[in-house]
Amino acid sequence: MKAQIITIGDEILIGQILDTNSAWIAQQLNMSGVRVAEMRSVSDTREAILEALKAGQSADLVLLTGGLGPTKDDITKKVLAEFLGVELAFHEATYNRIAAYFEKRSFTLTPAHREQCYMPANAEILLNDMGTAPGMWMQKDNTIYVSMPGVPYEMKHLVSERVLPRLRNNAKLRPIVHRTILTAGTGESVIAQRLENFEESLPDFIKLAYLPNLGIVRLRLTATGDDETALNQILDEKKAEIHTLIPEFVFGEETETLEEVLGRILKEKGAMLGTAESCTGGYIAHKITSIPGSSAYFGGSVVAYSNQLKTNLLNVNSETLKAHGAVSEETVREMVTGALDTLGVDYAIAVSGIAGPDGGTPDKPVGTIWTAVGSRQEIITKKLTLTKYRMRNIQLTSNLTLNLLRKFVTRDS
Amino acid sequence: MKAQIITIGDEILIGQILDTNSAWIAQQLNMSGVRVAEMRSVSDTREAILEALKAGQSADLVLLTGGLGPTKDDITKKVLAEFLGVELAFHEATYNRIAAYFEKRSFTLTPAHREQCYMPANAEILLNDMGTAPGMWMQKDNTIYVSMPGVPYEMKHLVSERVLPRLRNNAKLRPIVHRTILTAGTGESVIAQRLENFEESLPDFIKLAYLPNLGIVRLRLTATGDDETALNQILDEKKAEIHTLIPEFVFGEETETLEEVLGRILKEKGAMLGTAESCTGGYIAHKITSIPGSSAYFGGSVVAYSNQLKTNLLNVNSETLKAHGAVSEETVREMVTGALDTLGVDYAIAVSGIAGPDGGTPDKPVGTIWTAVGSRQEIITKKLTLTKYRMRNIQLTSNLTLNLLRKFVTRDS
Numbered sequence: 001m002k003a004q005i006i007t008i009g010d011e012i013l014i015g016q017i018l019d020t021n022s023a024w025i026a027q028q029l030n031m032s033g034v035r036v037a038e039m040r041s042v043s044d045t046r047e048a049i050l051e052a053l054k055a056g057q058s059a060d061l062v063l064l065t066g067g068l069g070p071t072k073d074d075i076t077k078k079v080l081a082e083f084l085g086v087e088l089a090f091h092e093a094t095y096n097r098i099a100a101y102f103e104k105r106s107f108t109l110t111p112a113h114r115e116q117c118y119m120p121a122n123a124e125i126l127l128n129d130m131g132t133a134p135g136m137w138m139q140k141d142n143t144i145y146v147s148m149p150g151v152p153y154e155m156k157h158l159v160s161e162r163v164l165p166r167l168r169n170n171a172k173l174r175p176i177v178h179r180t181i182l183t184a185g186t187g188e189s190v191i192a193q194r195l196e197n198f199e200e201s202l203p204d205f206i207k208l209a210y211l212p213n214l215g216i217v218r219l220r221l222t223a224t225g226d227d228e229t230a231l232n233q234i235l236d237e238k239k240a241e242i243h244t245l246i247p248e249f250v251f252g253e254e255t256e257t258l259e260e261v262l263g264r265i266l267k268e269k270g271a272m273l274g275t276a277e278s279c280t281g282g283y284i285a286h287k288i289t290s291i292p293g294s295s296a297y298f299g300g301s302v303v304a305y306s307n308q309l310k311t312n313l314l315n316v317n318s319e320t321l322k323a324h325g326a327v328s329e330e331t332v333r334e335m336v337t338g339a340l341d342t343l344g345v346d347y348a349i350a351v352s353g354i355a356g357p358d359g360g361t362p363d364k365p366v367g368t369i370w371t372a373v374g375s376r377q378e379i380i381t382k383k384l385t386l387t388k389y390r391m392r393n394i395q396l397t398s399n400l401t402l403n404l405l406r407k408f409v410t411r412d413s
Numbered sequence: 414m415k416a417q418i419i420t421i422g423d424e425i426l427i428g429q430i431l432d433t434n435s436a437w438i439a440q441q442l443n444m445s446g447v448r449v450a451e452m453r454s455v456s457d458t459r460e461a462i463l464e465a466l467k468a469g470q471s472a473d474l475v476l477l478t479g480g481l482g483p484t485k486d487d488i489t490k491k492v493l494a495e496f497l498g499v500e501l502a503f504h505e506a507t508y509n510r511i512a513a514y515f516e517k518r519s520f521t522l523t524p525a526h527r528e529q530c531y532m533p534a535n536a537e538i539l540l541n542d543m544g545t546a547p548g549m550w551m552q553k554d555n556t557i558y559v560s561m562p563g564v565p566y567e568m569k570h571l572v573s574e575r576v577l578p579r580l581r582n583n584a585k586l587r588p589i590v591h592r593t594i595l596t597a598g599t600g601e602s603v604i605a606q607r608l609e610n611f612e613e614s615l616p617d618f619i620k621l622a623y624l625p626n627l628g629i630v631r632l633r634l635t636a637t638g639d640d641e642t643a644l645n646q647i648l649d650e651k652k653a654e655i656h657t658l659i660p661e662f663v664f665g666e667e668t669e670t671l672e673e674v675l676g677r678i679l680k681e682k683g684a685m686l687g688t689a690e691s692c693t694g695g696y697i698a699h700k701i702t703s704i705p706g707s708s709a710y711f712g713g714s715v716v717a718y719s720n721q722l723k724t725n726l727l728n729v730n731s732e733t734l735k736a737h738g739a740v741s742e743e744t745v746r747e748m749v750t751g752a753l754d755t756l757g758v759d760y761a762i763a764v765s766g767i768a769g770p771d772g773g774t775p776d777k778p779v780g781t782i783w784t785a786v787g788s789r790q791e792i793i794t795k796k797l798t799l800t801k802y803r804m805r806n807i808q809l810t811s812n813l814t815l816n817l818l819r820k821f822v823t824r825d826s
Contacts, residue, residue, distance in 0.1 A: 281702025282695030289694025
């Protein structure tokens with residue numbers, strides 16, 4: 001079964017609103033075995049909507065969001081009726097529902113609300129418990145058209161409670177199954193090389209995609225077929241194969257993040273973590289504390305931007321700073337020891353570097369960053385040579401260092 | 414000038430990745446006077462890409478993102494060459510650039526990198542300083558096609574540095590001029606009310622848009638016409654008028670950020686800032702240190718996630734914590750004093766709250782956050798009652814507190 005998602009409204013086309021609806025709908029359809037062949041955002045003009053509806057005829061299912069509000073620029077229903085070759089008919093039950101809803105809240109009904117109750121005559125009404133505009137389920141030739149309001153929680157309610165249950169009875173649904181493997185510590189091309197034979201041996205109905213971002217490469221396996229159980233089984237096998245081919249890079253699966261995985265490991269060990277950050281300026285602490293419940297394994301952080309604080313709060317020897325500089329293996333090593341003491345934690349991360357865009361020297365150019373992770377037993381250090389872009393350096397350092405700690409803690413157990 | 418944006422890649426169609434690229438590109442094009450007529454996300458198959466390219470022929474400009482990586486599923490270039498009726502040609506300069514980049518970092522070049530250097534023969538290469546895959550600028554009949562990698566920071570770099578400058582020379586573009594005024598400390602509706610008469614008096618060729626985001630409302634004036642000098646002059650006048658109408662909310666202009674403005678003020682005063690963060694977990698420090706040169710006015714931060722660190726590092730009285738709790742006016746007040754001492758700074762920010770999604774009580778529900786800003790002379794506090802969403806609470810708190818400090822420091826002088 002093939003679907004098309006159409007989002008109607010100029011606010012998306014001028015970039016004022018991010019279209020989060022389409023991604024959410026796509027996730028839901030995918031999990032139900034509906035393949036989304038295309039997403040479109042179009043202007044709320046007759047011509048643009050008609051063209052999108054026509055293109056949708058090659059799909060089995062067309063989901064439209066937006067353009068159902070009571071304001072003048074919302075012409076979706078008129079265009080739908082024209083496209084389906086039917087009239088707009090007044091839907092009494094919907095009007096009564098809106099009237100009751102308004103009475104209960106002492107709101108005043110306007111003529112625009114009556115206007116809202118005209119629907120294409122052949123539409124099946126999908127009751128919207130979350131707002132005034134109902135969904136509509138229509139058919140033309142072999143394609144089902146579903147129109148829903150663009151307000152995210154109303155749309156989600158209609159998809160979950162009205163659309164998906166109806167789709168599950170549809171015989172055309174062909175199973176589609178995914179597995180995502182998360183890696184860190186190397187680039188896309190190295191992984192591609194290591195998986196070359198594996199990839200070539202994949203049957204036609206299985207695809208492998210690489211999704212790299214800021215030091216993390218996600219590998220996604222997708223299989224399509226008739227027997228969902230068989231697809232799940234073979235993808236589990238293929239996933240396990242990837243695990244054995246690149247074990248040193250895999251850190252998780254599906255939608256997990258590095259900081260979630262690390263948090264889980266620390267929680268299992270009952271260990272506390274702290275960070276001592278210079279050039280990352282608190283970003284690593286932020287990433288860790290963005291996870292709900294992180295207080296169970298995160299004690300805190302010293303962001304020692306000045307050398308004075310490195311000495312005062314992290315006990316970095318001023319001689320070390322003088323001899324090797326703040327951006328040095330020696331300094332981050334002492335920062336780890338200092339953080340373990342000052343923060344009273346079991347593991348610590350330390351970072352000191354030149355994030356840029358200024359501050360580089362011939363010896364230590366912008367992008368030179370020393371990181372260290374360790375415990376009271378051992379400290380390991382790593383020099384990173386990154387880019388000249390400040391935010392990118394901060395984000396990359398964060399991911400690379402969190403991964404370094406993950407490996408350190410895992411090996412440690 | 415009419416544009417179409419095409420995003421290529423199955424990861425968007427299965428909803429695994431949110432397409433933020435299209436919205437960003439649309440914003441940039443709009444600001445340059447280019448109207449985006451449609452956005453599409455299509456699968457990385459020959460048929461889907463070809464169909465989208467053909468539909469793009471009705472536009473003046475087609476921007477494609479995605480599908481340029483060194484892995485096997487990236488077929489954009491092959492399809493582009495087919496569509497343009499040209500061969501793929503090896504681009505020596507690009508290969509040499511990648512090879513040099515890799516050599517510098519002691520990475521290993523793989524055959525896939527060589528593969529990446531084949532481009533449609535008639536493409537003008539757009540140098541990508543942020544990654545290995547360059548952008549491509551092509552023409553067929555009256556339509557310009559630009560292909561870029563889908564990695565957001567690479568795409569943004571190419572649009573800003575390569576694509577927009579080329580477009581500005583295009584004769585079809587009618588002058589369009591913008592002014593952006595940045596406000597914080599109140600909502601969109603209060604500002605709209607204060608600017609009601611101003612807005613009604615605007616001539617037809619000037620539009621005012623409200624762009625609210627995370628406690629900051631940007632006001633954007635846009636004027637279209639034929640005489641760019643005249644447009645600039647009238648917008649400068651209108652901008653000055655807004656400044657006089659809502660002076661207490663305006664903090665900056667154009668693309669400035671709150672943390673940049675604050676940094677400039679602190680630098681001018683020769684004052685040092687530090688933060689004591691609990692629920693924001695280092696995010697405020699991160700925001701401040703994301704600005705180049707922030708070491709001139711930022712000393713550092715104590716992220717005291719545990720109560721123990723609040724006592725040990727920020728000298729918060731354990732009696733205060735017992736009597737009022739960590740999320741209280743009394744605690745953030747003591748955190749400010751502690752931060753001033755421990756970090757040796759002139760101004761400090763302190764935050765303690767329940768970011769959620771768990772941890773709320775009937776007394777202090779999720780979203781209850783106490784903030785304080787102060788110096789050795791005075792401390793002011795503010796209770797925030799925010800949402801149930803963790804990241805949103807962290808981001809909102811950060812902006813609201815930075816603005817609180819900005820007003821405190823400004824008033825102070």
